[in-house]
Amino acid sequence: MESKLNKLLKFPTPFTYKVMGLAQPELINQVVKIVQNYIPGMYTPDVKISSKGNYYSISIKIIATNSEQIETLYKELSNIKSVRLVL
Template sequence: MKTKLDKLLEFPCSFTYKVMGFADPQLVDQALAVVQRHVPGDYMPEVKSSSKGSYHSVSITITATCTEQIETLYHELGKLPLVRMVL
């Protein structure tokens, strides 16, 4: 994936991922496990439910150090079975 993030962002920078998936208690744990594997830290994800409660969105903010790190996390988070979309 070739992006222009390196031209748009000045590293290190704060970067938020919004992970949307099924309303399963493991969604947050799985997303945090992926983030911890690539960018260890103490995270406080923000979780919001959809209007019908079928889906959750989990916002996790990291301190990104390079474009490759951002792209890798998008790819890894998107592979989780409970995830439907990563923004």
């Protein structure tokens, strides 16, 4: 079965993940480490802190080479214990 992403995107393509989770210092490093495991490189995520300081919003940009890569990273990032949402 062909992924809908293959129909919508032309690879390689820039792709941004937004990871929202509890404001724990290790969260940023965990996100970067997971991305680097699948797509080696240097990443500088954009991090925003919620108004009450309880949550981080981490945006990280990659160059995706196929839809499986995108789907795998969604699953892996979602498995981080302190993550609440991956967009």
